[in-house]
Amino acid sequence: MLTETPSFSIIQETIDQSISFEKIPTNIYADSKKASAWVAREMAKVINEKGKKGETCVLGLATGSSPKTVYAELIRLHKNEGLSFKHVITFNLDEYYPMTPDSIHSYHRFMRENLFDHVDILPGNFHIPDGTIPLAMLSNYCKEYEQRIIEAGGIDFQLLGIGGNGHVAFNEPGSLQSSRTRLITLDQSTRAAAATEFGGIHLVPKKAITMGVSTIMNARQIVLLAWGERKAPVIQQAVEGVVSEQNPASYLQAHPNTRFVIDERAAAELTRIKTPWLVDDVTWNDSMTKKAVTHLALKLEKPILKLTNRDYNDNGLSDLLVQYGSAYDINIKVFNKLQRTITGWPGGKPNVDDTNRPERANPVRKRVLIFSPHPDDDIISMGGTFQRLVDQGHDVHVAYQTSGNIAVADDEARRFMEFVVDFNKAFAIQSDQASDMLKETDTFLQQAHEMDTAALRHVKGLIRRGEAKATCRFVGIPPENAHFLDLPFYETGLVQKNPLGEADIQIVMDIIRQVQPHQIYAAGDLADPHGTHKVCLDAIIEAVNRLKSEDFMKDCWVWLYRGAWAEWDIHEIEMAVPMSPDQVMKKRFGIFKHQSQKDGVVFQGSDDREFWQRAEERNRGTADLYNQLGLAEYEAMEAFVRWKF
Structure with a gap:
């Protein structure tokens, strides 16, 4: 029986009540x-x-x-x-x-x-x-x-x-x-x-x-x-x-x-859900307080530390004011909480008091396992953090969960196959099989087919794998730290995938056992338009739950990132990793290694921007929110939420 995907909001089962705003x-x-x-x-x-x-x-x-x-x-x-x-x-x-x-x-x-x-x-x-x-x-x-x-x-x-x-x-x-x-x-x-x-x-x-x-x-x-x-x-x-x-x-x-x-x-x-204090009594715990205050500050376009008693009273937050006594006390509390989410040390800063830091100081050198649903989600969604973890000396591994083969255009696959044929000719390498395969592919592409042949899917998978390897070299991890899982649920050749199966879960468990990580990073982006991220997350959640009693898992923390489609809400963020202009540019070059996903992506969705553009705008948007709330101004930020299993 698979466990449920974790919930990060106040909702646990169902909320079914009469609300005056709802018609x-x-x-x-x-x-x-x-x-x-x-x-x-x-x-x-x-x-x-x-x-x-x-x-x-x-x-x-x-x-x-x-x-x-x-x-x-x-x-x-x-x-x-x-x-x-x-x-x-x-x-x-x-x-x-x-x-x-x-x-x-x-x-x-x-x-x-x-x-x-x-x-x-x-x-x-x-x-x-x-x-x-x-x-x-x-x-x-x-x-x-x-x-x-x-x-x-x-x-x-x-x-x-x-x-x-x-x-x-x-x-x-x-x-x-x-x-x-x-x-x-x-x-x-x-x-x-x-x-x-x-x-x-x-x-x-x-x-x-x-x-x-x-x-x-x-x-x-x-x-x-x-x-x-x-x-x-x-x-x-x-x-x-x-x-x-x-x-x-x-x-x-x-x-x-x-x-x-x-x-x-x-x-x-x-x-x-967005402003529950306007419709009912709420429990003013730290999470709800942070949500209310950040919403108020952004609504009024004021830094948190400039919010006044009147701001709270005029916007349905008088109960919160009563509980804390003054706007000043609320403001300081929430400001400090937000400030403590910001860290340039996603793997923990060595030899410092980590009481109020998002990550532990020890062990100083951590084994890190980044799960990437597709072969480019690692660099698109957390490329700055990926690079920071490597630069700061951690043992970083990447597990690419699927081949990503359906996201390669036919022309791109044909171009690579043609290169192999021409390469063999140029260096007098005898390989009739490559030429025959190219001819078969040309015939196939000229006809109306609903699903690629197994050989063509394999070629497309190799293209995505090569791009992922290039990114890993660019960031600086050794070849043996890049793991290609090719989860079976994905390999249908169609957008429609198979349900998550036992084989998928066992593969994920195996890589976790192999690396024995202190940190796991996983895609929590459920806005992914074709659902692969959710299935991949479900596999990780199930694997972690099965392994949690093992000794090495007692030191493992799981951080969830989002994809190119959306970001965590500001009140949800538990770790924000800032990036300088140079780091933003380096992340862009890392994304460029995935050439098959540039200039006309197969599964673009309703957003016609390229992935590097989406990622940069999202990361800059997160930094802008922190700045609007009165915190330090950064070029960009990547954000994470911790899942406590």
Whole structure:
């Protein structure tokens, strides 16, 4: 049984309370697994209640990453607890257009692989918009789809996800509340978000068939799912903002039986999470005090030490003022806590009092194990700290958890293969195999394939491995300290990965046992758009929990960094490592070693900046926050949160 990913906020299980700021009932769970289990139980309840009456249950179903854990739990309920789908009819929300049902990107295929093939639903009882209907017949087809829903008795339970721009189904911003099933042009941001799955935005269809807002609003019960901090702003707008066609999810405020079910990161911008003291009594521990004071200072654009009694009273923090007596006392306490997070010695400073330092002074020379989910996360996310640890004499190892092979463009792989052929010719090296392989690759790339061949994936993996080795040489660690784990869960050749397995966990345990580190650095970046970071973190968490009773683990601390997508909130940071302008530039050159990830990354996401640009802006942004709060001014900072296992 895998342990849960650690939670870093005040939420442990679920917060489900009536909040005046929220116009849609919202359940917040510590993670998507717990949330999905609740949703699946709700769906099972509806199915069983209709079944007891001898009635058919009609479900509206969604696709995408959000409902996968719900479908997995429904399958478990079917296999282990007897949940039957024999009297269930389903209607899916949408489908890309044009799209063949057997395409790897088809929602027909998604639903079969993630639900229908694993339960006892009757073949004629599930309906998914047909992406092969000729354009001239599409209008009538959409009307017929609506009619089928009506003839089935209407939707009893509608499951929804939400796009980063607020779309539900494919009802993009601007969709009217009266809209019905129709063909729609996809927003650029929606296509950019899907580029990961398609291997580039140019391959994402520009149109889709979607149920309309009115069709969705006719469902008797609606549950909307959202996971991760990338959804936090749009969730806040939908739940607490005004109803607007610019955020179609906000239309759900008018539905009498709608509930949002989200994880704590997706809830980050809601008032009860971001500023809980405005809606309820809170326990003013050190963590909550730090959160409140930093929020107040940034809101008022004042350094912490300049906050006054009136500032606290005027902004809902009078209780905090009562507890501490004066703004001066609160300010000093929080200022000191922030100041003590800053260190130029991420491995601990030798021969000093470490009572108030983020890391221990001893042992002076530590064994350090940096886990990098992809072959470049080490340098992108903590390159300055990586370099500092090496320069300060620690025994630094890097464990690259996956090959990263799907993130190499076909042209890049072909260029390297062509180089090998030309190299062999130039030096009269006999190798027909390289030439044959290049010819086979050319043939393969000229055809439409959904998955690279094993040989091509191997070539791409070698490219990423070579770039990682170049970075390690650049930073200054010996070749034997670079470990390539090639975790099996990743090696599908597709964006869709296998679930974390026992083999993955054992590999991670083996490298930890081998190095016996005093420090582990791991990616805690759950905003990663294709999920690899989370699976890699889950593997580390499980491995550490299994090993924690071993003697060497008693001296091991685990620090979590974020990726190129986001940073820890200022109140969460427990260690901040400053960088000078020269160190920022050196980190940039280290990132440049990953040439296959420059100038048009395969999985760019919706952010078109290169990774070095994202990292520098994020690191400078962290330093700016410290400076705004009245602390020392640095060029840039990398931030870490400690996980105490």
